[in-house]
Amino acid sequence: MLLTLRKTIRDLVFSNRQLAQLYYSVSLSQPVLPHWVGADYYRTKSSWELQPHLCPCDLELNEYLQKHHIQNQSIFHFGTGSHHIVGLENQNLEKPNEILAITASVPEHEEYIRICRTNRQLAKFYKVIWNDIYTLTPHSLPMFDVVSLFHIGEFYMPEEAPFTHHNDESLVDLFLSKLNPGGKILFYTESLGWGTAKKVIESFSNQGKIKKLETYKHLLVYGKNFS
Ligand SMILES: C[S@@+](CC[C@H](N)C(=O)[O-])C[C@H]1O[C@@H](n2cnc3c(N)ncnc32)[C@H](O)[C@@H]1O
Incomplete structure (x- = not known):
């Protein structure tokens, strides 16, 4: 139930770029894909550190x-x-x-x-x-x-x-x-x-x-x- 609710909120946030940008601003995390936040936001905010377990x-x-x-x-x-x-x-x-x-x-x-x-x-x-x-x-x-x-x-x-x-x-x-x-x-x-x-x-x-x-x-x- 909780998982479904979290997924619904996440889907809602990521279906709207402004909401997705807001999510990344308040969570102080960085966008992984430009499609969620738009190309300009992605280019100015994304930065990928070495994460061998995720991306070797x-x-x-x-x-x-x-x-x-x-x-x-x-x-x-x-x-x-x-x-x-x-x-x-x-x-x-x-x-x-x-x-x-x-x-x-x-x-x-x-x-x-x-x-x-x-x-x-x-x-x-x-x-x-x-x-x-x-x-x-x-x-x-x-x-x-x-x-x-x-x-x-x-x-x-x-x-x-x-x-x-x-x-x-x-x-x-x-x-x-x-x-x-x-x-x-x-x-x-x-x-x-x-x-x-x-x-x-x-x-x-x-x-x-x-x-x-x-x-x-x-x-x-x-x-x-x-x-
Ligand atoms: C998930 S990171 C992976 C970085 C690195 N290869 C690694 O595995 O640690 C994706 C990389 O692709 C670059 N990238 C994303 N879209 C790109 C584009 N349209 N043109 C050039 N580079 C792009 C990002 O800037 C970033 O350096």
Whole structure:
């Protein structure tokens, strides 16, 4: 009974963005999805700390890079979190990778700038841009050896379409066009958007555009079919 009541209140709050914003303001917590609070509120208020029990994908990416001795390569990373653990771990490699990462969160980007000001080596190999990933185009991206698209399906908002270039399908297409021969594109099976992501991946796989190479913990690793 109590659980049903709590769920009803929660559903009511999250069906109205102003109520959802109010909820986050008074609870001093941060929104997890922009759909609940609107893109602008999400971008200015959200900030994701490292929470391995909830979201181990960045740690697993670091492990995967180590396991395969991936160094001195070009990497794109979707979703930095405020911890910036992918960039910080990369810095310790003998030959660090060149990482281009993106966050839509202003606090996460501010944290990147704050860390860079004291850790002067970080920006040398880890560049973080603040933007909506769906605004990226072939002209704004170099070629990559490894691409992490862990949050595909999680944050796409159709209402933002006038301000962006892509949806989830065309975003995967974009990054496939930016994959070097032998390159790898990685997905995360525990993301909140996995239902959507899975369909996109299956569709690309059925069209013969990608092939599965391996699974590493909660990560799926695909290669591009160049034939
Ligand atoms: C749940 S957090 C996960 C962060 C990190 N990958 C981790 O597992 O700890 C989601 C990340 O995706 C980023 N993000 C959300 N929507 C985005 C968008 N439209 N464009 C770029 N980044 C976005 C957020 O800013 C945040 O860094």
